[in-house]
Amino acid sequence: MPDWSYHPLFKPWLSILPGAFGREFIHRGMNSIVIIPGGKQLIEFLGHMEPSTKLKKSLFSSSFSSPVGLSGKIDPNLSGTTAFSYLGFGFIEVGPVSLFKNASSEKATFNKRTQAIDFPNPLESIGIEKTLIMLKKHKARTPIFIRLNIEQNDPEDILKLTKHLQPFADVFIVEWGQFKDNIDLIEQLATDCEKPIVLAISHHIMQEMLREYRPFFYTEAIKGILIDEANSHSTAELVDSLIQLNEFGLGKVPKIVSGGVYEPEDALKLFENGADLVMLTDGYVSSGPGLPKRINEALLDSLSKEDDLIELQGWKWYWLFGFIILCGGLLALAFSMTRIILPYDEAFLLIKKEELFALNPNLLKFMSHDRMTLAGTMISGAIIYMQLAKNGVRFGMHWARKAINIAAITGFLGILLFIGYGYFDWLHGIFWIVLLPFFLWGVFQTKTAIHSPLSKNRRNTFAWKKVIWGQLCFVILGFSFVIGGIVISTIGTTSIFVSTDIGYICIPPKVINNINSNLIPVIAHDRAGFGSALLSVGLLVLMTALWGFQQGANWVWKTFLIGGIPAFSAGIFTHFIIGYTTFIHLLPAYFALIIYIIGLILSKPFLYNHSKD
Template sequence: MPDWSYHGIFRPLLTKLSPMISREFIHRGMNTIASLPFGFGAHIINFLGREESSHFLKLEKHGLEFKNRVGLSGKIDPLQTGTRAFTNLGFGFLEIGPITLNPTEQFTKPIVNDESQVIHFPKNAESIGLEKTFKKLHKLKKKQPIFARLVGTENELLKMIQQLDNFVDGYIIETNRTEILHNTQKPVFYAGEVINFPKQACSGIVLEKKQDSSLVEEIINLRKTGFHGTIITSGGVSEPEHALKLLDAGADFIMVSDGYVFSGPGLTKRINEALVDRLNIDPPPQPGWFSYWLFGLFIMIGGILAFIFSITSVILPYDEYFLEMKRETIWVFNERIMQFMAHDRMTLAGTMISGGIVYMQLARHGVRRGMRWAKQAIDAAAITGFLGIFAFIGYGYFDWLHLVLWLVLLPVYIYGFQKTKGIRGTPSSKNRKNDRVFKKGIFGQLSFVLLGFSFVLGGIVISIIGVTSIFVSTDLAYLCMPPEMMEAFNENLLPVIAHDRAGFGSALLSVGLLVLMMSLWGVQQGQKWVWWTYLIGGLPAFYAGIYIHFAIGYTTFIHLLPAYIALGLFVIGLILTYQFFRKQD
């Protein structure tokens, strides 16, 4: 669940419910998605949130490989209802528990203080018990190290370790009795009072945020005593800056807890992007990016040519050849048919120009810098666009100009695709705080995500209409003529119009995917080029799509309402994200 959906949609609703109900609603819902067969759920989560970690953040410690240094505290999910989902949310490791030998009969409701942004978790360990934990771990497909927090007597700890040892990668215990360490080869971390810390016996220590305590000072003091073991912190992180300070002070790993609830599930991603940003990586230009840029340029040129034709001749000689009729004859029969065709062709032209600009920007600023998300956005949209050519012939008419463009674009795209196969870079971000600029940016991102979804949905609907009924009721009202009369006039006229409709729908779907994926994956603070891509890329499509309707007098409100809504989302997104994309600290 990315921040744009958490803060923009779900959290305002869930705060009306009790903390336990809202927590379980979120965790069970996410777990259900993550449990979809064939890895489909993991792909959905990755598509919406893009939680991959940079390979620069990987590290090995205690014989384990961590994708990054950020983990999740078990306090967030004591019932372990969301563990499967959390494995897909970009964490470097997970803590589960606390685990006790026997289950707790009744769980204490956490007390959430929204004003101070603190969650008061139960002081005594509350657990689903060893048996249920074992069953959950047995079904779990691990994607990162899992540490089990164990609570109990020495004998109970020994029994739990014996049963869990094949399923977890380490333990967190709250006792300084070190005899149990001889019963496992896994790392064991102490989570009690520092004064009682058995330094020589444990692999490291877990420092937990307490009220009015400073984790940074605790870390510094512990390092000053000469301790070189692993330090893990739990809590005290509600924005990336907090995490950076803890790591700078000497912490090896951090676990987010209540800050994860208030800041949102995107906190992990924001911390990792901030860590990448501090590395100040300047990769060499990625081979193949220029081919993708040319791909966008050719689409933009094609759109410009289509725009010129739409405001001059409207139909081309090969259209007349197929129709076996001159354009003048159609003008005389019903001038609104020609105007309607100009309307379809100009909206297609605007969409192509916008799409070409977005392709070029993604290639220049994304793929060139090795951003994997930018390549995948281009690939998904381009392949969809190529497949859309089959929608053009749904009624038996094939546009040869489209074929020429298709043949020009295909080798250019294939070359770029092959050359960028190994791309794996991840984004960086200047974001450090949950300030007003960040919060506005979240809602701006939501606007752009909704805009992308609306384009995708609109493209699908228009494509389906193009290859089925061709017209909607407002079209026929504008034309003042039923399809049967047009078919009687010229039996090839409907296939040409259907071709235009399906072509526009396919182009809108392709560009919609670009906008959607850029909105889901490419919104990071300080990336000014993304804001300019939205602005410059959006203007041609909106101008052509709205202008032509007024130029030909097709101004039915219900017909233009989707365009008005899309324009509103576009403007809102630009306004709310302006400072976010420009802010460098």
């Protein structure tokens, strides 16, 4: 659930649902998507949240794809554990786990003013039996930190928990408050347990425990320390705790911070002051599921240097691929505004353009409108291809290369659509053959385009809140084009005409077929070709909207602005030129144009902001 769907669509009504119903609805829903065939790929497609390989780190004998994890407070029932490993997290906390179920008498409360959550104390636990059931279902993709809950400090209880949980745990977390009266238990646990032990301590009692527990770090009974926010929701206090650890000579001890992160800047401050890992708590809920991705992109930006930027020369082949499509679109536009019917069309129809015009002027105009909209769509697609190549693939952006490949392959397969009615346009065939080598060479030459995007976004600014709506507009626009392309392609290979088409032409398809049996195949070929082009361009718009919205990426805004003009101009103005202005027929185009303009307005402040905020 990316931010563009969470904030505008889901969060408003989830917040008013009773109790934990909204939380469980979302978590179970995401988990259900992950376990179905293709579900993981769908989540990756919609969010593209896989962290950059540059963020990988090793700690506690485990490998982390990202230093950002999720606190067990967010998913106490483990109903979304599998899904969370696909949302950009490098590790996931489970628990606290107790021997028996513990339903807290308190409930988590959401403060609308501060956008923070006050979690119950003690935290709820589903018990060891249910935890084991859920962990067995979970396909481990990220390290699992299991927090133990032993209120009675019974050594046998501790051994029971660790024995059952050890196969699933990469790290065990124990809370200082449960061991402060029996410190020896920690050494016993460290001796009997095969997994690293991390001590969790609330930041407000940090000084109280440091002198008492420092020897355990030197003997390595405790492998790391976790600083809990204790419902203060203050990043500054957590930073002070990290500084205290350094002052007490524990700077080399691995440090994890749980909570206090509501925007990427908070996480960066914690990392800068010595945190090795951070766990998101209520910030994940208030800022949205896109927060781990935003942190990963901001962290990558902070680690990157200008010297790291290496251009891939293979981008030029993709650019040329787009340029050839641009030339083809311009040529098609010129034909649609002049000859309309080409000589080989006339040869297939066995009639001249003048005869067709004499038969029914609107029929020729209708064919012109099909070919002009195809030309406009081709030109728009070409602009997006060229922009993705120059500004994305050129700098090794994996998402830009992936977008080009998916859209191009879809476009190539579209040639199969317009041969179903017995008319193969040889010019299209030649165009296909000319394009293919440029595309294949581009694929071959850009295999090293594996970089993840980085972003200068650090804060939950007003521009960021607006761009979520702007991104949603372009996602809707892309989906609309994809659906429109499928519908038009289907019509082009089946019924050919819709009711408004027949109303404009004033001749039923059966009559047209009786007049000239080759005429409908020519029209079908145009319709299917346009549908295929619209589907391909729709995928380009959709993938650029899903994956390319990073702060400062003004080229994305320019791509949408410039790329949209040819398609909308050809798709709307053409109808007025030929007099085909039926409102219901043009309604989808009007809707798309409105969404397009709103998206541009809402997105510009964010995409044009190059400062780190």
